[in-house]
Amino acid sequence: MPEYATKIREIAKRVLEDGKVDVVIGYKKGSIPMVNEPVLIRDPNKVENLIWDSHCALNLCNYLTGRKDRIGIIANGCNSRNIVTHIVENQIKREQLYIIGVPCTGMIDHRAVTRAVNDREILTVEESEDRFTVKGKDFEETFEKKDFLQTNCAVCLHPNPVVYDEMVGEKVEVPEGVSPFKDVEEIEKMDVQERWSFFAELVSPCIRCYACRNACPLCYCPTCFVDESDPQWVGKSIDPTDTMTFHFLRAYHCAGRCTDCGACERACPVGIPVRHFTKKLNKDALELFSWEAGLSLDQRPPLDVYRVDDYNDFVE
Amino acid sequence: MVTKIFTKGEWVSALKGARGDYRIFIPVKHKDFHAFELLSDETQPDFEYQNTRLSPKSLIYPQSERMFEYSLDEKDEEAHILKETPKDYTPQAVVGIRPCDAHALQLVNVNFDNPQYRDPLWVKRLESTTLIGLGCNEPCSTCFCTSVGGGPFSEKGLDVLLHDLEDVFLAKPITQKGEAFLEQLGQGKGADDTLLEKAETMARSSLERFTSTVDTGKLKDKEVTELFEAPFWEEVAFACINCGTCTYLCPTCWCFDIQDEVLGKEGDRIRNWDACMFPLFTLHGSGHNPRDEKVQRVRQRFMHKLKYYVDRYNNGVACVGCGRCVQFCPVNIDIRHVCELMNAF
Numbered sequence: 001m002p003e004y005a006t007k008i009r010e011i012a013k014r015v016l017e018d019g020k021v022d023v024v025i026g027y028k029k030g031s032i033p034m035v036n037e038p039v040l041i042r043d044p045n046k047v048e049n050l051i052w053d054s055h056c057a058l059n060l061c062n063y064l065t066g067r068k069d070r071i072g073i074i075a076n077g078c079n080s081r082n083i084v085t086h087i088v089e090n091q092i093k094r095e096q097l098y099i100i101g102v103p104c105t106g107m108i109d110h111r112a113v114t115r116a117v118n119d120r121e122i123l124t125v126e127e128s129e130d131r132f133t134v135k136g137k138d139f140e141e142t143f144e145k146k147d148f149l150q151t152n153c154a155v156c157l158h159p160n161p162v163v164y165d166e167m168v169g170e171k172v173e174v175p176e177g178v179s180p181f182k183d184v185e186e187i188e189k190m191d192v193q194e195r196w197s198f199f200a201e202l203v204s205p206c207i208r209c210y211a212c213r214n215a216c217p218l219c220y221c222p223t224c225f226v227d228e229s230d231p232q233w234v235g236k237s238i239d240p241t242d243t244m245t246f247h248f249l250r251a252y253h254c255a256g257r258c259t260d261c262g263a264c265e266r267a268c269p270v271g272i273p274v275r276h277f278t279k280k281l282n283k284d285a286l287e288l289f290s291w292e293a294g295l296s297l298d299q300r301p302p303l304d305v306y307r308v309d310d311y312n313d314f315v316e
Numbered sequence: 317m318v319t320k321i322f323t324k325g326e327w328v329s330a331l332k333g334a335r336g337d338y339r340i341f342i343p344v345k346h347k348d349f350h351a352f353e354l355l356s357d358e359t360q361p362d363f364e365y366q367n368t369r370l371s372p373k374s375l376i377y378p379q380s381e382r383m384f385e386y387s388l389d390e391k392d393e394e395a396h397i398l399k400e401t402p403k404d405y406t407p408q409a410v411v412g413i414r415p416c417d418a419h420a421l422q423l424v425n426v427n428f429d430n431p432q433y434r435d436p437l438w439v440k441r442l443e444s445t446t447l448i449g450l451g452c453n454e455p456c457s458t459c460f461c462t463s464v465g466g467g468p469f470s471e472k473g474l475d476v477l478l479h480d481l482e483d484v485f486l487a488k489p490i491t492q493k494g495e496a497f498l499e500q501l502g503q504g505k506g507a508d509d510t511l512l513e514k515a516e517t518m519a520r521s522s523l524e525r526f527t528s529t530v531d532t533g534k535l536k537d538k539e540v541t542e543l544f545e546a547p548f549w550e551e552v553a554f555a556c557i558n559c560g561t562c563t564y565l566c567p568t569c570w571c572f573d574i575q576d577e578v579l580g581k582e583g584d585r586i587r588n589w590d591a592c593m594f595p596l597f598t599l600h601g602s603g604h605n606p607r608d609e610k611v612q613r614v615r616q617r618f619m620h621k622l623k624y625y626v627d628r629y630n631n632g633v634a635c636v637g638c639g640r641c642v643q644f645c646p647v648n649i650d651i652r653h654v655c656e657l658m659n660a661f
Contacts, residue, residue, distance in 0.1 A: 037649070210560060270370075
């Protein structure tokens with residue numbers, strides 16, 4: 001993966017120097033292990049800050065919304081699918097972008113790693129090939145990356161960018177035999193009461209910080225429904241009804257649009273698996289409309305098309 | 317005041333015994349992180365913890381608190397009259413609070429209890445609270461309390477300071493309130509010189525193990541308008557997603573919003589935490605928003621903690637170096653870095 005970083009820097013420098021783009025958006029190494037910081041580079045001499053490793057988990061597409069300039073952006077599979085969604089939803093123009101494609105082998109679930117070392121503080125992480133080594137004050141452990149992938153990465157079927165102007169390496173093989181919706185199926189089996197309790201329990205630690213919403217590239221509404229104040233739609237307290245309302249509505253706003261990039265879960269400071277909601281809707285979109293978000297620039301998302309020959313009666 | 321020694325088993329059983337006199341809150345682990353919970357027969361305290369994910373400020377200043385209730389029923393003689401919601405101000409003790417978080421309550425106190433304003437909810441609850449601190453033998457790499465007026469064994473804001481001496485707890489009363497708490501516990505014996513010395517040695521050794529420092533010394537002399545216009549804010553703010561993680565996890569963030577909620581003819585007036593990261597925080601009734609842009613909100617957070625507070629209260633920075641925002645910011649915006657930028661500007 002260090003070779004990807006080298007290539008990213010090389011491309012970023014070139015497109016900035018050639019004036020092909022005004023800025024490049026990528027990741028720089030974080031000040032603590034396993035968290036990187038999204039960064040905007042204007043100066044070709046500062047491309048050295050750009051990196052790529054298994055901790056580039058926050059979706060960079062977030063930073064495209066509303067930009068008027070020409071942008072170079074680093075994109076793996078899910079980031080590129082969100083870029084497609086952004087283009088299809090008229091949030092950015094394809095011509096504004098120079099997409100530096102990165103074939104992705106998945107991101108490491110930093111929480112799972114912390115659990116594996118019994119919550120001891122990790123001070124450094126080093127990756128090589130398929131393994132990574134974490135070190136703390138009085139321990140050192142090496143793990144296989146495949147055992148510590150973020151749960152969305154573990155079931156990812158689109159690791160390669162779907163649109164790009166240039167790739168930093170050979171495309172990776174698309175895994176076979178992955179069934180992405182096992183956890184959703186488990187929830188579907190529950191009866192109504194059981195499912196309600198499951199969801200209530202799931203969101204009970206929520207502190208309404210909206211990190212899940214704000215980490216999501218789909219959440220670009222000028223004013224989110226929870227921020228409407230005239231009239232106010234949702235209560236501001238941590239009353240479970242309001243918290244549930246927020247989570248359900250947020251998920252439904254993502255129906256047919258979510259790429260399962262995992263940024264929401266990654267951002268949650270209290271570790272709520274909020275993807276349980278969006279994944280169900282992804283499954284519905286697939287089963288009802290054979291649709292996976294962000295794969296094509298030429299197709300409208302299922303929830304914003306009207307077709308006279310729609311097979312459902314309600315259209316008539 | 318007598319410093320006491322408790323074996324660890326004795327300490328927990330003494331706490332359980334004191335439940336008649338205090339509501340006792342202790343650190344408990346749930347899934348991936350610790351939170352303060354009411355000590356019951358079922359809860360198991362974990363004093364080996366690093367720190368709680370959320371700061372314990374909610375025990376004094378809850379995220380949502382019902383202040384008043386009222387009736388909108390015109391047949392009710394007392395319709396439209398705000399009545400204070402009954403609250404529990406019986407004594408509570410927060411046992412195992414880290415010195416940084418106790419220090420934070422002291423910093424926040426100048427906002428809620430000063431000659432100009434006295435917030436009754438805050439004041440009464442803080443008065444009813446006894447803070448039993450647990451000194452830190454093992455600072456994290458993100459801890460920088462020693463740079464911001466605290467320390468791993470700082471007594472600021474505490475009533476009792478506990479030293480974890482491996483087999484035993486050494487409990488040092490700091491205030492009358494703390495002494496009363498230890499008396500109430502009953503058990504324990506007087507600490508001998510060997511253990512007192514051990515406590516000091518361990519505290520010194522902890523200090524030596526701090527790896528993170530921040531310079532704040534020049535902040536006070538900076539011109540506020542110059543810092544406000546500093547060129548680095550755009551860069552600092554770029555990655556920010558404007559969520560409330562930093563403010564809601566922070567032990568010194570105190571901002572709130574007051575809302576009325578009505579169901580049928582019953583109404584409640586509720587105070588909720590709010591965050592300067594949210595656009596709604598500053599949205600005026602007119603529709604104008606003086607902090608409409610992300611960069612303005614990010615600047616506000618850091619300027620408030622590291623400049624406005626410093627200037628207004630002459631009480632240091634409004635940060636205790638607990639490192640929560642550093643650890644849990646989803647995009648790695650590091651207050652240590654921002655503080656250095658401001659201090660060096």
